[in-house]
Amino acid sequence: MPELPEVEVILRGLKSLIGDKILYSIIRCYNLRWPVSSEIYKLKNNFILNIKRRARYLIIKLEYGNILIHLGMSGSFYLFDKTEKVIIKKHDHIDLIFSNKILRYNDPRRFGFWLWTKNLENNKFLQKLGPEPFSKKFNDNYLFQKSKFTRKNVKNWLMDNKLVVGIGNIYANEILFLSKIHPNRLTKSLNTQDCCNIVNNTKKILLESIKKGGTTIRNFSKINKKKGDFSKELKVYKRELEKCLFCHSYIKRILNNKRATFFCPKCQI
DNA sequence: CGAAAAACCTGGCAGC
DNA sequence: TGCTGCCAGGTTTTTC
Numbered sequence: 001m002p003e004l005p006e007v008e009v010i011l012r013g014l015k016s017l018i019g020d021k022i023l024y025s026i027i028r029c030y031n032l033r034w035p036v037s038s039e040i041y042k043l044k045n046n047f048i049l050n051i052k053r054r055a056r057y058l059i060i061k062l063e064y065g066n067i068l069i070h071l072g073m074s075g076s077f078y079l080f081d082k083t084e085k086v087i088i089k090k091h092d093h094i095d096l097i098f099s100n101k102i103l104r105y106n107d108p109r110r111f112g113f114w115l116w117t118k119n120l121e122n123n124k125f126l127q128k129l130g131p132e133p134f135s136k137k138f139n140d141n142y143l144f145q146k147s148k149f150t151r152k153n154v155k156n157w158l159m160d161n162k163l164v165v166g167i168g169n170i171y172a173n174e175i176l177f178l179s180k181i182h183p184n185r186l187t188k189s190l191n192t193q194d195c196c197n198i199v200n201n202t203k204k205i206l207l208e209s210i211k212k213g214g215t216t217i218r219n220f221s222k223i224n225k226k227k228g229d230f231s232k233e234l235k236v237y238k239r240e241l242e243k244c245l246f247c248h249s250y251i252k253r254i255l256n257n258k259r260a261t262f263f264c265p266k267c268q269i
Numbered sequence: 270c271g272a273a274a275a276a277c278c279t280g281g282c283a284g285c
Numbered sequence: 286t287g288c289t290g291c292c293a294g295g296t297t298t299t300t301c
Binding site: 033091110152218257 | 271272273274275277278279280281
């Protein structure tokens with residue numbers, strides 16, 4: 001479900017829990033992508049010292065370690081008051097219970113995970129990640145250098161977390177459309193201007209999406225169950241056979257690595 | 270070795 | 286009403 005903007009929107013919602021105490025947890029399903037760590041179902045009176053995001057991971061920092069959460073394709077949160085009557089639904093796998101609130105995690109496909117990690121520095125998931133898209137390290141020079149050492153097409157390359165984190169299928173399509181680059185171009189064919197366009201449009205699109213509360217296609221919602229409004233801003237994703245914003249050609253759909261790719265065959269070369 | 274495909278899951282929807 | 290096949294915001298593991 002979530003690419004970087006969606007996880008960032010969730011993070012900003014969860015920040016209100018910093019300083020609160022987790023009284024205990026309820027695990028209704030232990031088998032997510034990997035088994036939920038035992039430290040997580042044994043939580044008792046733990047203060048949340050911080051909550052942050054790295055790539056598409058959420059990190060809840062407690063006194064003696066961290067909860068590392070990934071939402072996979074279909075994970076979502078709902079934060080609500082204990083006074084609210086909320087019925088437990090199918091796939092409501094985990095609750096964190098606070099004195100006045102409950103944070104509930106739902107994940108139909110169970111590709112997400114909740115793992116305990118004592119130190120973030122040597123965590124195997126966090127170690128192999130590339131730079132954040134909003135960092136200075138993600139710039140045109142960096143991209144241009146990297147483009148020379150792989151034989152991937154540009155779209156699959158942008159979705160590789162070792163190159164840059166957080167760009168998934170929706171935003172890869174949108175970034176290449178604004179950059180006027182064909183998704184099947186080999187990275188070796190990119191020039192410095194192409195790389196500059198990719199960097200600028202990545203920052204622009206991701207930032208704009210965060211402002212609009214992310215993109216809801218089906219599952220994604222903010223922690224108050226409201227949908228993200230960036231769906232309305234999508235120019236090519238899921239817009240097969242609609243007209244290109246710039247040239248009025250028909251948007252085309254193809255597959256890359258079995259994933260849907262949308263582009264304007266005239267503008268993107 | 271790097272790139273592509275398979276695997277992990279469930280549910281919704283189109284078409285028959 | 287089924288049933289079948291395809292599709293879905295991701296990432297690791299396996300295969301070639």
